[in-house]
Amino acid sequence: MRVWLHRSSVPSAYRFLVAILVGALAFALTACGGGDTERAGKPVVLTTFTVLADIAKNVAGEHLTVESITKVGAEIHGYEPTPGDIKKAAKADLILDNGMNLEAWFAQFVADVKVPHVVVSAGVEPMSIGEDAYAGKVNPHAWMSPLNVQIYVDNMVRAFGELDPDHATDFQANGAAYKAELGKVHAELVRTLEALPVNERALVTCEGAFSYLARDTGLTEKYIWAVNAEQQATPQQIASAIDFVRQRKVPAVFCESTVSDAPMQRVVEATGAAFGGVLYVDSLSAADGPVPSYLALIRHDANTIGAALTGARP
Template identity: 30%
Template structure:
């Protein structure tokens, strides 16, 4: 007769072995990958799980528009097997960093398949005077639409599978589970927007980062800065927005975690518009903040919008 100790050990062995048939065995060393900024880094972590080690170049509350890579960043890129970038002109410094690092990593553009928004920018800033020349510029903030975020996740999944075929089942399972969460998030946003009267779905943010959100969910965003925080808003542009707020009775202005709040506060002071709180545009918060993941970020923003615009 088999001993009780032997039966217990056998049962434990079967129990421990069970999950191995459902997913890929963990690799001895994790796949080193780099993501250009915090929001993209969150997508990569969700899909990669325990099989990867993620380094993010522009961290929480960081502004990728004005980021200046350090030698340590070149080392991270050099050591990576995969580098995930947003594309659409978002990381103007990325090509130089990749070249300087000498990396052999595969570069995955997370916005592959996104239909890019075009918008009119003013050369030499945002002054609409006679010397200003308008040109069309691609809006890189595609992640602000949850439908686009799903394209990011699919591209991340495919990039990881190409670099680590042994992890295919894990990456597919993680992506499928996360995509279901994004479907639920998309429905949550649409339900929240539906509670805001149509005539109140207009707000001011400090830079033009919410165009994809507005197009997807039927809101209008007005910003004194363009798609990048690099260009300062001109006095003429700010005055124009102040007049527009007063004329059209735009109810709220919002501060962004990556932007100097003084401009938005000035606009609020001069118009009487309500400051609707802080929203997250180009970067997540740190772990202690309200937007440490992409889903938390979108939920934080929609709560802020709904609170300011519904009343």
């Protein structure tokens, strides 16, 4: 029921009380909005995918608002930006991308957006894709090595310090703490793999997304296909993986979460190697999923690889 009162008919004391109640209600509604309140006054950093967003949040702490253009589970390689993405980018204060030809859509995406952007992989020693149609091109999956992500963090610390100089010291402290966690993941995997005979120190996966991790931990990499593609694995690719596993007596093989493991199961059947588990690469999971953060992702992959190759699986 609505009651309409003429302003002149309401006593001044009553109008004062109404004003207080309206103000309190407005404050409560604003507080319930959460996100807008938290973003008020903070510079906005936009990343191209969820892995970068999570790393950036750890460096930024409470001082910046960090968001990802792509959502959890999105295919980053062939992503098609929406008009909403363009609007979001135009309102950002800084955009972070991986570079290394990962985001093929990015150059066109930012062509008309007058916002500074930083390539977070700058300074990483690039590796080339070894075969298939992409042979000779840079492998973009540099974040799959914790040592490379330490470089990502350094680039973010510098960029955030320039964006928000008042909190540069905090960014440096956050970055140092995060780099220490990354170093622990790397060191633990290296220690685990030292127990293996040299010939068994091999990482066999469906896709060639682990080149940097293999290089930095002393593993020999073998994959069924170099880059995730829609077509099925060829008999030649599967046969090559089978020969590699047999010759080196590799104890376990793996596949990524974004593709079918059917081709790798054929390798398992032909060689007797164990299927070591599912590895994560391009995207984080939802908050209640197995890899809700980058550290959870890289720890999961490192623990899965180490346990399967050394026979320490539950």
